[in-house]
Amino acid sequence: MAGRNSRHALRAAVLGVLALAAGPAYALGGGGELVIVANQEPQSMQAQVTYKEVNGVGLRNVIEQLTRLDPRTNEVKPMLATRWEQVEPRVWHFELRDGVTFHDGTPFDAEAAAVSINWLWNPENNYSVREMMGPQITAEAVDAATVAVITAEPDPLLPRRIYLGGVTSAKQILEDPASHDVHPIGTGPYVFEEWKQGQYWTATANPDWWGNTAEDPYGEIFFDRLRIVWRPEPIVRAAMVESGEAQVAMFLTKEECGRFDAKDGIKCIVKGSDTFLQFRLDYHGAAPLLADPRFRKAIFTSIDWEGIRLNLMGLGEALQGQMLPSVATGFHDGIRQYPYDPAGARAIVDELKAGGADIPSVHVSTRLGSTPRNGEMVEAMGAMLTSVGIPNTVAVEEPGVFNPRAVSKPTPERAYAWLHVQANPLMDYGATFGAHFSCGGIVSVFCDPDFDARVAEAASMTGKERHEALRALVKEGHDRYVVAPVGLLQRAYGVPEGFAWEFGPDHRIVAVNMRMN
């Protein structure tokens, strides 16, 4: 341990000397370097990557948004916008924070915000953040401090949806867009320094961050420097925290987590996320029996969902027969997980056969690497289906095979079921239905124009009225056996004892919400 302590002391001394030599305008936190070890390297540093933490770990320290979600309440709170108002059904005005500058020195104003928003949500750019897209968004400056965001249809979710969109330098977008991919220029508490591909990326504390002097910052700079590294093996990630090389090891396994909790000096933090694992059964494929509610019920009740969650999923929170947890708008507290009733399922299958039905083979697939042990899960599902007399095939498919099939609309190939993860940081069933239950939804397995119309109607509502309308649709979706939620993914992190970190269900790695006590 002496070696480790002396290394740390030396590192702290060097950092201290460097900090003094640099002479920042704002006294930095003095917490030294924060090292986060992620499971994968980002594929780019584009602003849009910030919409999912796993795609660009730590990038939200550099790039901020107009709004943020409170980690405790999940409410929409001010960030670069201080207040907002729906001035017309399709127009929102966002008042921007004064005195904010991008890391390249250019001012953050309404013109800059409009350029950034238009770039991010532009259908030409086709960024994957559009999977969270509601009605199409465009933006324009009203005055220097107010940006208008116009939606193609009324969108009461906009202030929440806009939290997904990172705001970066308009100068960079307009003058050097290629560098936008590898060199993020935001307004955040950390200034991007270097991305050494294959190794790490780094950022340094921003002495000019608006949060240093604002009355309502969302955190405080404690760490002077940020370093993100990546190791695919959870054992190696855990070892980096155990040896003192890193402060946060992302996505530990249940076993690693147990080991951390049993040791002195380190601990494991486990928290439910906004990502759920779900089983979908095509409703409008080529096999007519798949649209028969009795057959669908047989499939859904032949699988032991709780057993799979507890024994194979590992770190999974129970979901009450619906995709989102109780904080979500539209959550229905009267629904429960589909019961495991193999005898009942077998009886339905026998009844269908007796009626002359030809029981189709169900192909159950999952995408390679989408979540731990998903291959075992589909194998278990296949065995359970077989046990009640439903022929099936199961497969763990390469993304190149799985993805195109997931987006192709009703074809014989689409007469199948799939197990996959999906995130919904908006915590609103309006977004879920739009993407996953509508006739035009990119990855939808369901199509009922009447249902679509009621979703559209609910999507234009707000408050309690919206909640009740969506709640009724949640119940209907459940009763029509569209999707079986397996569980809400819990994410586990290894940290040193005394490490404090406040984060919400979106699991953002935001250094100003971390400190070492």
Add this chain to the structure above:
Amino acid sequence: MIGHGLGGYFVRRLLGSAIMLLLVMSAVFFADRQIGDPARMVLGVAATEEDVRELRERMGLEDPLWVQYRRFVLGMVQGDLGDTFRYGISKPFAHGGMPESRKTLPIAAERLPATFVLGGVTIVFAILVALPLGIYAAMRPRTAGDRTVNVLSLAGVSIVEYWFALILILVFAVQLDWLPTSGYGTPAHVILPALALSLRPIGRITQIARSSMLDELAKPHITAARGRGVPITRIASIHALKNAAIPIVTTIGDETVNVVTGVIIIETVFGWPGIGALTVDALAIRDVPLIEATIFLLVLIVLGINLVIDLAYMALNPRVRLR
């Protein structure tokens, strides 16, 4: 007409290597066409069919397969294996319609120095450990020392590198805190990955060194030398080792090739930014041109090592030149 001298032999070997490279890369080319649509992989699930078709055209995937193959072979000759669309570059249809791209071969080549460092340290370390062990065991056959070396060398070739790497991390980085768990940048960082990679070469070279030396030490001229009172250490290191060198050098060459293929796993585990880790990254994101570039360089390295082995073999055994 290619002659039978050293130059002729070298040219024949080069031609053979070129044919081998073409065969391997052709297999890679056709296999890559079976792992899904690269354009769809680049653009993601939200892309329209029109977008995908446009990108496929730009990537040349709409051309007949033989046209793609001809372009691929010509590209190999010219050192251009195409563009990556995913590795640290634009995904969107920015700046006039299509993604930015970067050449794959320079990206892959940037990773070579790190792999050479790791591979070089590994094989040098393996030789320094294995040769003395093998000679020691051969000089004391059927003793406790010989049996210990045998068991250790057998363990070396039997233990899975991946598992051994994780054990090394847990022992030397976590428990003892002597070395960094992983990463790159200082001499200390190379020790654990090199140890993990060297296990098998140490085992194999030790086994071959021992058996070759045992054969040599049993020959009459060695017995005569011992009868003349020449010290056994001198006999072993000067007389026997020279004659035993051919199989040992061949094994070292084979193991160097194994190290090159082994880096794919070990670099990934240790976060070592070499070409092995890049290959895994490219496979993970199904970046077909980048996969082809990394494999191209790995095959070139393997063929280069084999050529060097052959030349070393010739230097040790001049009769080879005439065959």
